[in-house]
Amino acid sequence: MDDFDIGVLRRKIHEFYTMKKEIPTVNKLYCALKEDIGFKGSREILRQHIKKIGFRFKKSKSNRKVLIERNDISAWRAKYLQVLKDNDETHKLPVVYLETYIQSGLTFGMLKCWQNDDGTDGVLNPISKGQRLIIVHAGGEQGFVENACLVFKSQTKSGDHHDDMNHSNFKKWVTEKLAPNLNQPSLIVMDNAPYHNTSINKAPNTNSRKGVIQEWLSRNHIEYSPQYTIPQLLEIVKRNKPEPVYAIDAILKGLGHKVLRLPPYHCDLNPIEMVWASMKRKVAMVNIRKLANEMPSMDKFRVK
Incomplete structure (x- = not known):
């Protein structure tokens, strides 16, 4: 699926809720996309695409399993x-x-x-x-x-x-x-x-050497003890990590x-x-x- 098809998938999920008033199961989405855009993949491939764009399958308050969009993606879209x-x-x-x-x-x-x-x-x-x-x-x-x-x-x-x-x-x-x-x-x-x-000024991660982490902390005027281990240093990085x-x-x-x-x-x-x-x-x-x-x-x- 290219980017355009991924957009169709997202809109199709919302269409089931807002227009058809139905729960968009993988089988229903598979049939709809096969008809609309000629989707050639399997149901499992479609399931992977759905997860990739930020949806997860979970129980709702009514005890029915539905597709729910991740909050961070929803908030990002609202901000955009x-x-x-x-x-x-x-x-x-x-x-x-x-x-x-x-x-x-x-x-x-x-x-x-x-x-x-x-x-x-x-x-x-x-x-x-x-x-x-x-x-x-x-x-x-x-x-x-x-x-x-x-x-x-x-x-x-x-x-x-x-x-x-x-x-x-x-x-x-x-x-x-x-x-x-x-x-x-x-x-x-x-x-x-x-x-x-x-x-610019990318924060160190778990793959970074100890000296690199210490250098980043010093450059950003963040206090640490030379005796700290890498996990301790990374915790300090996490607390002070800038946008x-x-x-x-x-x-x-x-x-x-x-x-x-x-x-x-x-x-x-x-x-x-x-x-x-x-x-x-x-x-x-x-x-x-x-x-x-x-x-x-x-x-x-x-x-x-």
């Missing part, structure tokens, strides 16, 4: 919507949404088409998905940000575009292509991709912009995701392979 509302009513900053990735060899899972009974083949499913294209862009109510588009061929075979668009490359795109083309202070909305969330400050946020705020992050698994709250979903479906239908050979390589852009 409130910030957008306040901006619309008070600050009136233009809202700019960021999005990354499309695949040149994208096809539908089980491709069907009209075929003649005389044995003539129709459209054949590709054996290999071919080159993947990475597209990074931003846009809002006024359209896409001019000159901010970045397109390049994936150089990895892992299947994860995050291996291509890492923090260094994303930072380079923000500073060289996005920020210079924003004509006024803006509210920039991005998701929680790892390359968006590289922290994360992300490197990209610091850059954009320094240029007069504000940053807002989407709640996890809420691509439906990002309008550019709807544009991307439409584009990906169009690519899946047409699947013009020659596109991949015409795209520039990342080598022309890569951070040295």
